[in-house]
Structures are given as structure tokens and as C-alpha cells.
Amino acid sequence: GDARRFGYLDPAGAEIVAAVLPYALDFSEGLALVRLTKQRTTAFQRFFARLGAGGGASGYAFLTADGTVAFEVPGISSASFSGGLAPFESDRGWFRSTTWGYLDRSGVVSIEAELDGPAFRHSEGLARVGQDGQIGFVDREGVFVIEPAYGLALAFAEGLAPVQDEDGRWGFVDEAGADVIAPRFRSALPFSDGLAAVQTETGWGYVAPDGSLAIPASYSRAEAFRNGLARVYQGRLLRYIDATGTTVWAQP
Numbered sequence: 001g002d003a004r005r006f007g008y009l010d011p012a013g014a015e016i017v018a019a020v021l022p023y024a025l026d027f028s029e030g031l032a033l034v035r036l037t038k039q040r041t042t043a044f045q046r047f048f049a050r051l052g053a054g055g056g057a058s059g060y061a062f063l064t065a066d067g068t069v070a071f072e073v074p075g076i077s078s079a080s081f082s083g084g085l086a087p088f089e090s091d092r093g094w095f096r097s098t099t100w101g102y103l104d105r106s107g108v109v110s111i112e113a114e115l116d117g118p119a120f121r122h123s124e125g126l127a128r129v130g131q132d133g134q135i136g137f138v139d140r141e142g143v144f145v146i147e148p149a150y151g152l153a154l155a156f157a158e159g160l161a162p163v164q165d166e167d168g169r170w171g172f173v174d175e176a177g178a179d180v181i182a183p184r185f186r187s188a189l190p191f192s193d194g195l196a197a198v199q200t201e202t203g204w205g206y207v208a209p210d211g212s213l214a215i216p217a218s219y220s221r222a223e224a225f226r227n228g229l230a231r232v233y234q235g236r237l238l239r240y241i242d243a244t245g246t247t248v249w250a251q252p
Contacts, residue, residue: 008032008067017067028080031062031070031105062086062107071107078103082121085110085140089117100129102142111142123155126175137161137177146177157190160209170198181211193225195243204232206245215245 007019008027023035037059060073062081076098078088085102090113092099101113115138120128126137126145136148137156152164160172160180171183172191185207187199195206195214205217206225221233229240229248238251 006034008063016065017063025080027065028082029084029105030065031081031086033073033078033080033086034061034063035059036061036069073103074107074109075101075113079121081105082123083125083140085122085127087117087119087121087127088113089119102127110140111138115142120155123157124159124175126156126161128153128155128161135163145175146173154188154190157192158194158209160191160196162188162190162196172196180209181207189222189224193228193243195225195230197222197224197230206230214243215241 004022005019006021006024007015008017008024010016021034021036025033035058058073058076060075060078062070062073062078064070073088075088075090078086080086084105087100088103089098089100092113098117099113100115100117100119101109102111102119104110115129116131118130119138122140126139128135129138129144129148131144131148134148135150135153136144137146137153139145150163151166151168154162156175160174162170163173163183164170165183167183169183170185170188171179172181172188174180185198185200188207189197191209195208197204198207198213198217200213200217203217204219204222205213206215206222208214219232219234223231225243228242232239232241239247240249241247
């Protein structure tokens, strides 16, 4: 089995939480999601827990920066906080699938677990949520501001989100759900540093917010820009390029 264990150190290297946790995420907005128990609860355990047999706790909790438990997750899974909210998954019974909602930083349910899910973290005030087999975006109140009409979608960044239409093509929508860049790509990543990696029939390149191809689609793989540079591949050859597409470093 997986014998890895996780803990936390402070910036000086002092141990805050011993490396005994079977699962732990980075701190986000002052809280870190961890699992306190070794084993995930199974559907059978949750079923018998509802009959009063115990063992229904998920084992997930959020820790504060000093390593104490802020609150336990009132569901069977969760994700890190973003924009003051964290998605969580709720078990709805033996004969029903799970549903999703959101917790605030006090552990109080801010958006009831009535969404089909999966539900993702908020980004720029909106979060991707599955509903009726499609993906849409909800606001901080859990209201769909962009109706679930996409097969896939990625998070908002720099005012735009990549979405996949019914034909499998990717484009970008704004926070009102309007098509800003029409679906025409095989794949797409969120914007970063003013450019988004997209895949066309000829390869990967980078598109600008107006939909123009700022860097030609000549790479076999491309990643998001970080601090003015992006990692790209031509075959197995690794390169780093700047925002003009100029190679600043190439693998020897």
C-alpha cells in the first residue's frame, strides 16, 4: 500500500504537524485540507452508518496554520479554499449519487449540497459545476450565471474561460457567458500573462484575447506562461519562449 505520510513545516523549518497524515494539500487562504484517517470510507460503511452502525465520518478536515483542526468536512470529500469558499461532496444515500455544495471558512455550508457536480473551486468569482451531465458556472451564491451547456470547461483566468462545445471544439467565454473567441481549437488552456495555449490541426500555439494567433501553432506541446516565459516542446526538444515566441533557452 501507499506508505507516504504528510506533515507541515513553518517557513523556518520547524515542524508544525508531524508527518503522520495520509493526505494533505497546500495551505490556501489560511487553511489546509487533510485526511485524518488512513482509509477512505466505503459506500458500505456509509450505508451502515446511516443505520446507526458508526463509521460514517469522512476523515477530512481543515487545519489552521498552527496545525489545529479548524473544522471537519461535513461530507465525503472536499477541495482547497478559493475566494472564501471550498467545494465539498455530500453522500445523498444508498440509492442516490453524491451531490456538491460549498463551505465558508468557518465550516458553515454557504451553498447547499444540491448541485450534481462535480464542483470546482471559484476563480474570479465563478466556479465550474456539473449539472445534468454538462458544465456551467455558478457565482458565490450558487446561482448558475453561465448555464450548463458545455462538455468540458476550465477555470476563469484574466476574464475568460476555455469551454468545449457539443462538437468537441474549444473556445473562450467571458463572465457573462458570451463567446469571445469562437470554438475552433482542438484543446485550450486558461489565459496567463495575456496569452492562452491552444491546439490547432498543426500543433500548439498561443492565442491573444482578441482571438488572433499571437504565437504560431508549431509546437507538439505547450504550457501556460509563467513570469513571462512558457515551456514548449518540439518533439522531445524542450524550449522556453517569451511572449513574442522567441526561444530564450533550448535543450542542448
